[in-house]
Amino acid sequence: MQQRAGLALALGVSSSLAIVGCGGPTPSSDDAAVTPDAAMPMGTDGGPRVDAFTPVPDAYASPDAYFEGVPPFRNPVATPDAELARQALRILGAPSAGATEVYCNDCHGLTRQTIRHWRALSDTALSECLTDLEVSSDASAADMVACFRNGDVYDTSRVGIFSTAAELSWFEYVFRHGGGTAWETEYAAFVERAGMPAADSGHPTLDQAQFDILAEWFIRGVPGLDDVLPEDPAPTTCTPGISADVAAHGARMATMGWAQRNRDAGTLMFGCAPGAAPTTCLATEERAADTTYGAEWDVVAGTTLRVLYTTDYRSAYWTRSSADGRFVSHGAAVMSAQRGRFIDLQRDVAIPASGNYDPSFFPDNSGFVFHGSRAYVCEQSLLTTPSLSTITFTESQCTNNRTIGLYEHVAAGLMGGDYWSVDGSFVSDDGGHDPTLDDPMTDFGSDSDTDFTRLVNVADEGFRVMGTTSISTPFEGDAVLAPSGELIINRISGPGGRQLGYVLRGVSFDTSGPTLRAEAPEIARYCFNGGKPAFSFDEQWMVIHHYLGAADAVDLGFTGASDPAFAEYLSQGAANVYLVNLATGARTRLTNMQPGQYALFPHFRADGWIYFTVRTVGQRAEHIVASDALFTVGG
Amino acid sequence: MSRASLVARALPVLPVLGVVLGGCGRPSVEAPSCEELGVAIEASGPGERRVIGEAAPYEADAMLASRTNELATSQRARRAAAWSAVARVLAPVELAERTPVEGARLPAFRTWHDRDDVNRMFQHAYAGIGAERRRARSPFASAELDETIAWSPRAVDSIEGWTPERFEAFVGGLHDQRAIDALGGIRRVSMSSDAARHVLASYAEITRCLDGERPLPFVDGPPATRSLAHVPLAITRCHGTIEGPFFVASGASLRASVEAAADTRISVHRSDDGLVGDTVCDHEAACEVEGPGAFFVEVRAGAEDLAGTLDVEVSEPSRVAPDCLAASFPMGAVTIAAHWERADFGLRLPIFDTSAPAMRRRFDDGTFTWGAGDGDADPDDTSIYTMTLPAGATYRLAGMHVRTRELDHWLNITLWWSPDPDTDFGADRPASIEALGAPWGSYKMCVAIDFDEHDPDPSGGFAEDEPTLAAALAEVHDTQSWCSNPYIDAAPGLLRGNCVGCHQHAMGERAPGEIALDEIRFPNGGRTRTRNNEPADGFWSFDAGDDIGAVLRDTLTAWDAVD
Incomplete structure (x- = not known):
């Protein structure tokens, strides 16, 4: 263990890394988590042995580096996941991992969310700053040094958990070769401002072996975290963070996802000439800008909103569409046994349709789910029946079950995988019929969970429920499943049932055993609010609607909430649609709804067009509107 | 249809002739060288199609129709012909692309076209004919269809997102035989190339029937015609080629025509014990002759090299032209309806006892329904055809209908898996099937070619050598023919089906289950002929099963909005 000495602390990091007080105790020499050499003996608690590492090659370590005089950034560790989690968390100071002295948790809440946030920062650091671990040239070193800065100052958030290696030889080497003539000054500044633990914390820095354990665990994606750390307390704040898993998933979905699969299948998109570029679609539909009610809606330059349909009834709850964009469905607020509409x-x-609400369409254009007295699962061919005039859900193309709960979303596994449905804790969202002045509540408790249902196609039978499983998602709800079934996104509950943002989780299923099991670790957190989102078919984007409040006044171009011109928004309410880049968190507002107009329930069709519903306070008629914004915003 | 294979099968001692023509020297003939609804989830995509290559040809037997009476009156001969067809359907074929599995091959039928293939090909062909022809619902030219079939394996190259690297990675992922077997997807219905080509050619008629009034059961009209051969030609000047022989029934006629240069001549010769005999027609461009008989068709190039196509068509006096197709399916058409059973989650495969006592028990209970089975099994992939989709889902091929258009009412074959495959309906399995290796020796088979059973012997001629088969056949022997698959024909009443009776109603607004149970309108469990107008020539899957008609209609609708 190396003692940090003589470096004053001035930490410029994101809020979750801000250190409080930080004059805490130094781990004692017998602290199994942080002492060198014999400090982590193989004992009855299974503590790590720092001299027993088995280096294995990987992308982040180069044996050649030794021969070229470049110190290793880290030495890979072959410890199994479960044991590695305990070792790493013990180093970080987690009592549940056997640590007897505080360390990082002297200043930071050592929660699952914190660890995942650090992991997100670390992923970003590896992809953006720590891009040449072999330090192949002085120029490369200089680039990395420059990247460690946030503005003019070195920033812990730019290096993530790797900030714990600030005083190890690799970083010193990088500054020596990339820090210019005053590299020593630069390096000292880096250690002082970005290195962890902070100098005034009184805690020793990690040695290389300890850092290797930490780095290995974070690079593996912090496996086993939930098995070692206890459940987090109720969140009170939201700290954004996006792991590299998000971009990696998006890159994979770009060629393997349902957008591509629908292109492969020749899925004909509504309003498009076969084979034509999506940007040319729906050209004959009326532009919202040419209507009296939608003249002010456009907000993103170069994009167009088009009105596809106007109802003569009020819809109930959300609206969703088929992958080809031909069918749009929702409940209808009518006095009839047939309260569904397609x-x-x-x-x-x-x-x-003889149902109530909550449509959800499979991304391969093969079928859909709708709720009535039970969940109906039907083949899409039902909807393409010529002259179809009513749907009873007793048609031969439909089955039903009581397993799929309300507020469900469905997905189809790629490459011949099964179909999935997700549901769980939810808050109803049926705003815009009357003034609605805030996003839906999020009264999700510590016992909130998310339920997955597996639907298997059985010859001559249709969709059969073949297993269910739940995962604990405390303080989260309104789960939405990505088209592939490999991501879910939840709304997070904060104090008073007010939303704190969204949590994105990667989903994997273990189908090898007798019972279905799911894991869904957090891979990103977004700290803005809105209703239930929808994923794009390439799973690189999501769209949300957000009920406007006082905090939105400036974004809408007003001087503030007290701007007299904004007063009508405060009384009539409104909702806009936002497009979110999942890999960066960047959010773009797509609509400029007027007071009393609500752009709601946005969702994608397979080619990237976005559909949403527009409700207007006091009016029965609603509009189904399409936006081509993704093609401009997404490039 | 494969020209070479046709000739090789029908005329083993007469390979294609090289002919030197008059005017170019003395001519010298040298040594002749019933689907139910199902839910499909994974199609054979464009990447898979490129790996597979073009659909493997089905080697149709152009003389099988000459044996119609023999096949109708002899269960033994009928079953032998059926096993022969099965061997051709299952014959292993090489993939077009090299994969990590050295020497990987697929059964021929797994290379054939499914709904998604048809969709891609139809979109390609329809986009290419222009707005005016689309508005008029003009038929495709023969050359346009040929180009489309040939384009299919290359379709992936024109789809955004399919980079060479992605394709290479895709192929690299085909690491075992189960993955290879999954290349054909898991759609229920697949079609030989000739069948798929005919569907494309009939798009206007199919979609008109889908959205219009369904045809009457009885009509008067011209006899149906269908293609016996569609053969690309490349003949050097002063030379020729001979195709055939082709059987033409009494009252029927054969027409041969060539799209080629003006001085092309076409001749039709009688078959004389399998050798080229008397010339009965000799004209430019086209010839027509009356049956009965077997005929060779000869095409000769003039002073210029000849490049074109030979089309041989036959009229069918026993059939009227199908309302919902451009013509009857061609001789090389084969349709497959597969029944896949999931093999995951500990799911076991129901099994069906088809021995004589079991069949008697089933028929005696009066419901004429196969039921849930007589037990279950957990066969591995050495005894049942098995594939694993890339996501890991594993499926077993429990049964399959195989229908070939070599006969007027099709050669209707069905196969089903059995844990004791060498008894009753599997007892006469020939060496040609056993030679294909596992798992094809695990399937039993029945066949029907007509509404009625004309073999007077209930045991089908197997009493002496295959007693278990003889006994089982005796249990199902009736005045109407019988053939039913316990997995595919699972709906109530279909136990006593015969394929022919059910399929006559395809696109006739009646579902198989309805036909089997409505004894007033469809007597004898639907086995009796109740219409002369078979609007879809017996192919159910235009408006049922994989709803192939719907994908045609969707493309028309999309273009209608543009055109």
């Missing part, structure tokens, strides 16, 4: 845009009719 709008066939091709035939320009709204087909009544």
Whole structure:
């Protein structure tokens, strides 16, 4: 263990890394978590042995580096995941991992969320700053040094957990070769401002072996975290963080996801000439800008909003569409046993259905789910039946079950995988019929969970429920499943049932045993609010609607909430649609709704067009609107 | 259809002739060288199609129709012909692309076209004919269809997102035979190239029937015609080629025509014990002759090299032209309806006892329904055809209908898996099937070619050598023919089906289950002929099963909005 000495602390980091007080105790020499050499003996608690590492090659370590005089950034560790989690968390100071002295947790809340946030920062650091671990040239070293800065100052958030190696030889080497003539000064500044633990914390810095354990665990994606750390307390704040898993997933989905799969299958998109570029689609539909009610809606230069359909009824709860964009469905607020509606845009009719609400379409254009007295699962061919005039859900293309709960979302596994449905804790969202002045509540408790249902296609039978499983998602709800079934996103509950943002989780299923099991570790957290999101078919984007409040005044171009011109928004309310880049968290507002107008329930079709519903306070008619914003915003 | 294979099978001693023509020297003939609804989840995509290559040809037997009476009156001969067809359907074929599995091959039928293939090909062909022809629902030219079939394996190259690197990675992922077997996807219905080509050619008729009034059961009209051969030609000047022989029934006629240069001549010769006999027609460009008989068709190039296509068509006096197709399916058409059973989650495969006592028990209970099975099994991939999709889902091929258009009412074959495959309906399995290796020796088979059973012997001629088969056949022997698959024909009443009776109603607005149970309108469990107008020539899957008609209609609708 190396003692940090003589370096004053001035930490310029994101809020979750801000250190409080930080004059805490130094781990004692017998602290199994942080002492060198014999400090982590193999004992009955299974503590790590720092002299027993088995280096294995990987992308982040180069044996050649030794021969070229470049110190290793880290030495890979072959310890199994479960044991590695305990070792790493013990180093970090987690009592549940056997640590007897505080360390990082002297200043930081050592929670699952904190660890995952650090992991997100670390992933970003590896992809953006620590880009040449072999330090192949002085120029490369200089680039990395420059990247460690946030503005003019070195920033812990730029190096993530790797800040714990600030005083190890690799970083010194980088500054020596990339820090210019005053590299020593630069390096000292880096250690002082970005190195962890902070100098005034009184805690020793890590040695190389300890850092190797930490680095290995974070690079593996912090496996086993939930098995070692206890459940987090109720969140009170939101700290954004996006792990590298998000971009990696998006890159994979770009070629393997349902957007591509629908292109492969020749899925014909509504309003498009076969084979035509999506940007040319829906060109004959009326531009919202040419209507009296939608003249002010456009907000993103170069994009167009088009009105696809206008109902003669008020819809109930959310609206969703088929992958090809031909069918749009929702509940209808009508006095009838047929309270479901399937709008066939091709035939320009709204087909009544003997159900209630909550449509969800499979991303391969093969079928859909709708709720009535039970969950109906039907093949898409039902909707393409010529002259279809009503849907009873007793048709041969439909099955039903009581397993899929309300507020469900569905997905289809890629490459011949099974179909999935997710549901769980939810808050109803049916705003915009009357003034709605805030996003839906999020009264999700510590016992909130998310339920997955596996639907298997059985010959001659249709969709059969073949297993369910739940995961604990405390203080989260309104789960939405990505088209592939490999991501879910939840709304997070904060104090008073107010939303704190969204949590994105990567989903994997273990189907090898007798019972279905799921894991869904957090891979990103977004700290803005809105309703239930929807993923794009390439899973690189999501869209949300957000009920406007006082905090939105400036974004809308007003001087503030007290601006007299904003007063009507405060009384009539409004909702806009936002497009979110999942890999960066960048958010773009797509609409400029007027007071009393609510752009709600946005969702994608397979080619990237975004559909949403527009409700207007006091009016029965609603509009189904399409936006081509993704093609401009997404490049 | 494969020209070479046709000739090789029908005329083993007469390979294609080289002919030197008059005017170019003395001519010298040298040594002749019933689907139910299902839910499909994983199609054979464009990447898979490129790996597979073009659909493997089905080697149709152009003389099988000459044996119609023999096949109708002899269960033994019928079953032998069926096993022969099965061997051709299952014959292993090489993949077009090299994969990590050295020497990887697929059964021929797994290379054939599914709904998604048809969709891609139809979109390609329809986009290419222009707005005016689309508005008029003009038929595709023969050359346009040929180009489309040939384009299919290359479709992936024109789809955004398929980079060479992605394709290479895709192929690299095909690391074992189960993955290779998954290349064909898991759609229920697949079609030989000739069948798929005919679907494309009939798009206007199919979609008109889908959205219009369904055809009447009885109509008067011209006899149906269908293609016996569609053969690309490349003949050097002063030379020729001979195709055939082709069987033409009494009352039927054969027409041969060539799209080629003006001085092309076409001749039709009688078959004389399998050798080229008397010339009965000799004209430019086209010839027509009356049956009965077997005929060779000869094409000769003039002073210029000849490049074109030979089309041989036959009229069918026993059939009227199908309302919902451009013509009857061609002789090389084969349709497959597969029944896949999931093999994961500990799911076991139901099994069906088809021995004589079991069949008697089933028929005696009066429901004419196969039921849930007589037990279950957990066969491995050495005894049942098994594939694993890339996501890990594993499926077993429990049964499959194989229908070939070599006969007027099709050669209707069905196969089902059995844990004791060498008894009753598997007892006469020939060496040609056993030679294919595992798992094809685990399937039993029945066949029907007509509404009625004309073999007077209930045991089908197997009493002496295959007693278990003889006994089982005796249990199902009736005045109507019988053939039913316990997995595919699971709906109530279909136990006593015969394929032919059910398939006559395809696109006739009646579902198989309805036909089997409505004894007033469809007597004898639907086995009796109740219409002369078979609008879809017996192919159910235009508006049922994989709903192939719907994908055609969707493309028309999309273009209608543009055109």
